[in-house]
Amino acid sequence: MNDMTPERDERAANLKGLGCSRKRVEDARFTQGKGNYVDDIKLPGMLHGDFVRSPYAHARVVSVDKEAALALPGVVAVLTAEDLAPLGLHWMPTLAGDKQMVLADGKVLFQGQEVAFVVAEDRYIAADAVELVEVEYEELPVLTDPFEALKSDVVLREDLAGQTEGAHGPRKHHNHIFTWEQGDETGTNQVIDNADVVATESMYYHRTHPCPLETCGAVASMDAVNGKLTIYGTFQAPHAVRTVVSLISGIEEHNIRVVSPDIGGGFGNKVGVYPGYVCSVVASIVTGRPVKWVEDRMENLMSTAFARDYWMTGKISATKEGKITGLHCQVTADHGGFDACADPTKFPAGFMNICTGSYDIPTAYLSVDGVYTNKAPGGVSYRCSFRVTEAVYFIERMIEVLAIEMDMDAADLRRINFIKKEQFPYQSALGWEYDSGDYHRAWDKVMEAVDYKGLRKEQAERVEAFKRGETRTLMGIGLCHFTEIVGAGPVKNCDILGLGMFDSCEIRIHPTGSAIARLGTISQGQGHATTFAQILATEIGLPADSITIEEGDTDTAPYGLGTYGSRSTPVAGAATAMAGRKIRAKAQMIAAYLLEVHDNDVEFDVDRFVVKGAPERFKTMKEIAFASYNQAIPGLEPGLEAVSYYDPPNMTYPFGAYVCVMDIDVDTGVPEVRRFYALDDCGTRINPMIIEGQIHGGLTEALAVALGQEIAYDEQGNVKTGTLMDFFLPTAWEVPNYETDHTVTPSPHHPIGAKGVGESPHVGGVPCFSNAVHDAFRPFGLRQTNMPHDHWRIWQTANRLGLHD
Amino acid sequence: MTDKMHVKLKVNGENREFLAEPRELLIYALREHLNITGPHVGCDTSHCGACTVTLNGKSVKSCTMFVAQANGAEITTIEGLGNPAALHVLQENFREHHGLQCGFCTPGMITRAAKLLEENPNPTEAEVRFGIAGNICRCTGYQNIVKSILAAADEMNAAKEAAQ
Ligand code: FES
Ligand code: FES
Numbered sequence: 001m002n003d004m005t006p007e008r009d010e011r012a013a014n015l016k017g018l019g020c021s022r023k024r025v026e027d028a029r030f031t032q033g034k035g036n037y038v039d040d041i042k043l044p045g046m047l048h049g050d051f052v053r054s055p056y057a058h059a060r061v062v063s064v065d066k067e068a069a070l071a072l073p074g075v076v077a078v079l080t081a082e083d084l085a086p087l088g089l090h091w092m093p094t095l096a097g098d099k100q101m102v103l104a105d106g107k108v109l110f111q112g113q114e115v116a117f118v119v120a121e122d123r124y125i126a127a128d129a130v131e132l133v134e135v136e137y138e139e140l141p142v143l144t145d146p147f148e149a150l151k152s153d154v155v156l157r158e159d160l161a162g163q164t165e166g167a168h169g170p171r172k173h174h175n176h177i178f179t180w181e182q183g184d185e186t187g188t189n190q191v192i193d194n195a196d197v198v199a200t201e202s203m204y205y206h207r208t209h210p211c212p213l214e215t216c217g218a219v220a221s222m223d224a225v226n227g228k229l230t231i232y233g234t235f236q237a238p239h240a241v242r243t244v245v246s247l248i249s250g251i252e253e254h255n256i257r258v259v260s261p262d263i264g265g266g267f268g269n270k271v272g273v274y275p276g277y278v279c280s281v282v283a284s285i286v287t288g289r290p291v292k293w294v295e296d297r298m299e300n301l302m303s304t305a306f307a308r309d310y311w312m313t314g315k316i317s318a319t320k321e322g323k324i325t326g327l328h329c330q331v332t333a334d335h336g337g338f339d340a341c342a343d344p345t346k347f348p349a350g351f352m353n354i355c356t357g358s359y360d361i362p363t364a365y366l367s368v369d370g371v372y373t374n375k376a377p378g379g380v381s382y383r384c385s386f387r388v389t390e391a392v393y394f395i396e397r398m399i400e401v402l403a404i405e406m407d408m409d410a411a412d413l414r415r416i417n418f419i420k421k422e423q424f425p426y427q428s429a430l431g432w433e434y435d436s437g438d439y440h441r442a443w444d445k446v447m448e449a450v451d452y453k454g455l456r457k458e459q460a461e462r463v464e465a466f467k468r469g470e471t472r473t474l475m476g477i478g479l480c481h482f483t484e485i486v487g488a489g490p491v492k493n494c495d496i497l498g499l500g501m502f503d504s505c506e507i508r509i510h511p512t513g514s515a516i517a518r519l520g521t522i523s524q525g526q527g528h529a530t531t532f533a534q535i536l537a538t539e540i541g542l543p544a545d546s547i548t549i550e551e552g553d554t555d556t557a558p559y560g561l562g563t564y565g566s567r568s569t570p571v572a573g574a575a576t577a578m579a580g581r582k583i584r585a586k587a588q589m590i591a592a593y594l595l596e597v598h599d600n601d602v603e604f605d606v607d608r609f610v611v612k613g614a615p616e617r618f619k620t621m622k623e624i625a626f627a628s629y630n631q632a633i634p635g636l637e638p639g640l641e642a643v644s645y646y647d648p649p650n651m652t653y654p655f656g657a658y659v660c661v662m663d664i665d666v667d668t669g670v671p672e673v674r675r676f677y678a679l680d681d682c683g684t685r686i687n688p689m690i691i692e693g694q695i696h697g698g699l700t701e702a703l704a705v706a707l708g709q710e711i712a713y714d715e716q717g718n719v720k721t722g723t724l725m726d727f728f729l730p731t732a733w734e735v736p737n738y739e740t741d742h743t744v745t746p747s748p749h750h751p752i753g754a755k756g757v758g759e760s761p762h763v764g765g766v767p768c769f770s771n772a773v774h775d776a777f778r779p780f781g782l783r784q785t786n787m788p789h790d791h792w793r794i795w796q797t798a799n800r801l802g803l804h805d
Numbered sequence: 806m807t808d809k810m811h812v813k814l815k816v817n818g819e820n821r822e823f824l825a826e827p828r829e830l831l832i833y834a835l836r837e838h839l840n841i842t843g844p845h846v847g848c849d850t851s852h853c854g855a856c857t858v859t860l861n862g863k864s865v866k867s868c869t870m871f872v873a874q875a876n877g878a879e880i881t882t883i884e885g886l887g888n889p890a891a892l893h894v895l896q897e898n899f900r901e902h903h904g905l906q907c908g909f910c911t912p913g914m915i916t917r918a919a920k921l922l923e924e925n926p927n928p929t930e931a932e933v934r935f936g937i938a939g940n941i942c943r944c945t946g947y948q949n950i951v952k953s954i955l956a957a958a959d960e961m962n963a964a965k966e967a968a969q
Contacts, residue, residue, distance in 0.1 A: 027900040030908025031892070031915060033843020033883035040842040123833070124826065213847045213855060213909040213943045264845070264909030265943050297848040525907030525944045693903045696946030724852035724941070732947040733938040 011606045017538030021689035024530045035262040038217040041232050043290040050126035052116040052133045054108035057374040057717020058140040061104045065134040074125035079117040081105040097167025098339035102275045109337030110376045111717050112302030117279040142717040146334040146371035149175040156372045168348040177339050177370035182353040182430045188365035191326035195317030199405040204786045205390050207309035207711040210382040214264025216304050217294030220280040228255050235260045236270040237562025242554045260552035266524035268380035269305045271342040271564050298722045306711050307382030309334040310390045316398045324417045327361050331368040341379030343386050344494040350386030351485050353430035357395035358439050358483045359417040364429040374717045383701050383762035385486040392482045396767035434653045435747050442743050446657040446679045463779045472667050478660035478772025482764035486756040487570025487652040502647040503572035504558035505579040509640035511629040513622030514546035520560010521572040522552040531686045532576050539580025541607035541621040569756045575646035577751040582642035591619045593633050652747045652755035656680040656764050662772040666803050669795030679741040683755035692740050695761040699738050702765025704730050708790040812876050817885025827873035832856040834872040843883035843912040854940030857913035858882045864920045883912035895957045904953030906944035914940045918954045
């Protein structure tokens, strides 16, 4: 009976459910300038907060004189650590089990650190008053290099002096945070020592920043009469913010309402809890008026959430034929002045242990050392699921280096070592269970689409022409096959501050057959209001256009851990499907009652329940919805609602195969991306248009990181990249057109088989662009050169290789 | 604090008057005195274009101008390009071709694109890319923005031809 008939096709199409490129419901307000972002919020009597920040990277704060600032008309308050201390709010817990100063408590540990919070009638007065606060500093020696920091006598965190045990085990030195080990060290060393071939390489994955177009901000409003605190803010995890605020302020959680309004991009920047949020709350309590704080771009780049900064050394071993036998990875991680990394509690280096990548590597070992330095705290997942970007970069570079060592084609080397389709679910040497994949199919499809052999031939000819002096450009072919790990995650091993990383969905069907669904996540541009309605449309047979999706208000939405790490579709998307199924189960009973048959004698058919074998006897979901409100059905409560809290049984493992073809001008160092082919497998595809948009965006952020974007410091700890003049964000002029493709390998454990896609292109894109640069110079002996590959660095590489002689 | 001045602007066809400090940036004057919150602040150093408006017939980054400099000017923001009953062709095409994600760059981007298509009704892809290079988008990778603008140009040209 379930054959697709044209009539049935049409009914399905009307739902705009799974798999269709439904246009976005968000766009009407955004295209007309009617979005509602934090800085658009204006409450009666609202004050503005602004920070006095440290110009030094490491200094003692001798005194703070607020007299002159307070004397300025329009200034309402100036808060320092001393004012926050009686409330116990001068320090706050970080997501990584460390603590962080809200306002400088005796010393500062990075340039741009928050020292005092000025509250004034408007943003101009606040900025004037910031200039009037007199802070006396006594400079201290600055440590910006983690290796130096581990040797230095200088104690960065005096508050931790003498503590040999940190949140993640023993500390080896006063500037050391943790050592995290995974895998079999002895076994791996043995394999590597006895291998036919071993390649060793060190690489630095530089510090960068997610830099969404909207900076971070908040509006806090304490209603002293009712004892209710409302906080609007750029929060990727509003529920977690509510819990944290309650724990640190002592305000009962039911008296706190956290609202994430429209968010102008997140990319990990808006996961953490920042001093600005805490100070706005305190200022509102102190002044009795709403207080807005919105950081400017310079503050954003200097203080709220760097990403990466991993020094990685690898050893990879193989047989003569190229079969990889072992992988050893040692990382020194620069965490800055406080360990504020946003990772699940048990994973201080995130999911770095996915660094065996897409390959069947029998033995592996990983160790990560976290180190304090005089740089900003952060360590967020910049369009990435908890350090997966670093892991994939590491393995995809190690593969290239091994190919060089063995004088092999890097595509062939990958193909020999891919985990085979029949090996899934695959148990990795570093502890993960990959859910599903078909890497060979994806890889072969891409190789054929780009005519890989033809490209290699062209490249060889180019090298010859270059040697003959006929051209000054080289050609690079960048390859990457990545495996992501997203959808954190199973409560048994994933929590943040003790909060399990499940997610949730609550659905109410209205009498006339429309619905509202609320989730614990929050969109920052991913289009949840569009896609989650599609999941539901297919599950419950009501048109997506009749379903409102609401997120971000903790007073109404069910509890969830928010949106980052590509977790919305794998976790909240699953909760949505499961809640939908509960609705459907009740609808089935109602339908059976209305049709006067047994429950099992009706079956779901697109948008209705039909009597088995008699499709002309049916009740549509719309009719069922109405019936649920107006019929007394024996044994059934009225109404049609459901809620699901979904604890995923496993992570999901999206993957993809990318190729980048690049021409590099040896004399200017300018790389030109001629072609980029991206095949992604994110399992079941909910909305192809949105998936494609995510891929374009992620690849562009990858291009930025690989080819120029960095947060750089000088030796005094001054941030050298504090404005968009120095911090590279590509414009339309620098970005190529991308070709996208896909295969579909559903996740076996996700209710609709979806895996998540938002971060894949970034995770896979960075090594692909970087490998293209490396590959262009491979014929001239280049093995490894660190990102970002900006024009100057590429020119230097060419120069070092003697190509300007 | 400096003395406030009397500012007169014509914004989206309406005459508006208010008191502001001369040093206030135009973007804040629009957003905070006039509640025109379509244009956004992404950097306040003239790099991102989120604050783009049309001022006396030119695309201007409104974070780069003091309200005193804008006094007397005629300004169009995203709010003045179309309305729910009659969207601007660009607004329709951005939706149609998924030319936006978080929407933060969108008001500036569409305002700039509208001016670009006035300056050059038949742009090539390269001209579109160059023409919007002052507007940064962190979400879309530009591919669909370019597509949206080219599609809008086609549609506007077809409409013009049909009218002739
Ligand atoms: S806010 Fe004006 S250019 Fe960025
Ligand atoms: S849509 Fe987010 S910045 Fe452009």
